[in-house]
Amino acid sequence: MLRPDGIRALLERVTDEPIIANLGSATFDLYHAQQRDANFYTWGAMGMVSSIGLGVALAAPEKKVYVIDGDGSLLMNLGSLSTIARQNPKNLVHIVMDNQQWAETGGQPTHTSTGTDLAEIARGSGIARVVRVSSLEDFEDALDSAIREEGPWCIVADIEEQGHGARPPVSVEENLLRLRRTFTG
Amino acid sequence: MARLVSRWHNAAAMHWTDAIVESLKSHDVWLIPYVPDAIGWQVLSKLEQDPAFHTVPVAREEEAIAVAAGAYAAGKRAAVFVQSSGFGNTINSLAQLAVSHKIPVPVFVGMRGGLGEFNPVQIPSAHPIPGFLDAMNIQHFAPINETDVTSYVDGALELSFASRMPVAVLLYSQLVGAKRATS
Numbered sequence: 523m524l525r526p527d528g529i530r531a532l533l534e535r536v537t538d539e540p541i542i543a544n545l546g547s548a549t550f551d552l553y554h555a556q557q558r559d560a561n562f563y564t565w566g567a568m569g570m571v572s573s574i575g576l577g578v579a580l581a582a583p584e585k586k587v588y589v590i591d592g593d594g595s596l597l598m599n600l601g602s603l604s605t606i607a608r609q610n611p612k613n614l615v616h617i618v619m620d621n622q623q624w625a626e627t628g629g630q631p632t633h634t635s636t637g638t639d640l641a642e643i644a645r646g647s648g649i650a651r652v653v654r655v656s657s658l659e660d661f662e663d664a665l666d667s668a669i670r671e672e673g674p675w676c677i678v679a680d681i682e683e684q685g686h687g688a689r690p691p692v693s694v695e696e697n698l699l700r701l702r703r704t705f706t707g
Numbered sequence: 708m709a710r711l712v713s714r715w716h717n718a719a720a721m722h723w724t725d726a727i728v729e730s731l732k733s734h735d736v737w738l739i740p741y742v743p744d745a746i747g748w749q750v751l752s753k754l755e756q757d758p759a760f761h762t763v764p765v766a767r768e769e770e771a772i773a774v775a776a777g778a779y780a781a782g783k784r785a786a787v788f789v790q791s792s793g794f795g796n797t798i799n800s801l802a803q804l805a806v807s808h809k810i811p812v813p814v815f816v817g818m819r820g821g822l823g824e825f826n827p828v829q830i831p832s833a834h835p836i837p838g839f840l841d842a843m844n845i846q847h848f849a850p851i852n853e854t855d856v857t858s859y860v861d862g863a864l865e866l867s868f869a870s871r872m873p874v875a876v877l878l879y880s881q882l883v884g885a886k887r888a889t890s
Contacts, residue, residue: 580738
């Protein structure tokens, strides 16, 4: 499975639901797949996308909220899984694109390359619905379940890293306000 | 000519914790991500019992800023409570989310390491906080007298949401009392 294919599969299934994208490849691939006001592209604050998504999910319980995280980033903020489990937001879908590397800094192997299983950590943290997939078909099935059924969900997808699109020209401040206007009008 | 009016001039002195609760309410703050500490808990214990607020205990301070940022992105207001010992853990999300994106996150910091401190390791983490905030261009305010709490906190919240910038309210032992060593 490739990250851009997974992101396209997600985009085919949403209308105006927010998607919070991790810094680097997830942000770049999401931008190039489809620009939408409900996309939030992060450029830093590494590790924080699941926490941002939790804040959005608690504030907007009527909408599904999607997070596209990475393995290196989630390893920086494992406590977030426990915080999400404790808050138990039914509408949060936390997707982890696990390429087993810090791709933005040269492809150094992360701890998931040596046996750390983020899905097991999510389960052990108390996340209600956790699945680990490695094919696009299984990822799409997991997404359909997550759309149909209450969460919180954590979908860990094993992906092959094949690089990402060019750095998109986004104003971070404007991006935030556009996302906010999808809620406030 | 515009008249300058002090809205807080005649404010009756409430207990400092009640003054913070009332100010948060009057500014429609709803979400309260926090890492507990003995100072902040004096306020947080009231917020947890009040249906106007949704409190979110987090595992680490940088999460709290990010959860607050997410709530703001979805059209709601949040304020964060942390202790000075963990304030350093906020820097990742304070700099690369709140300041860079202009997200208003009021941060209440329970300040250890000052008058009456018994724990020497609290001092070097608390003492640099005002300087750090200055370097980050984040305004900070420290009410010392109980009669000042409403004006400082109400003003800090208004400033934060109007400027769309984080603002810090530092809660020192002169206001909140010093934690006692127990043995």
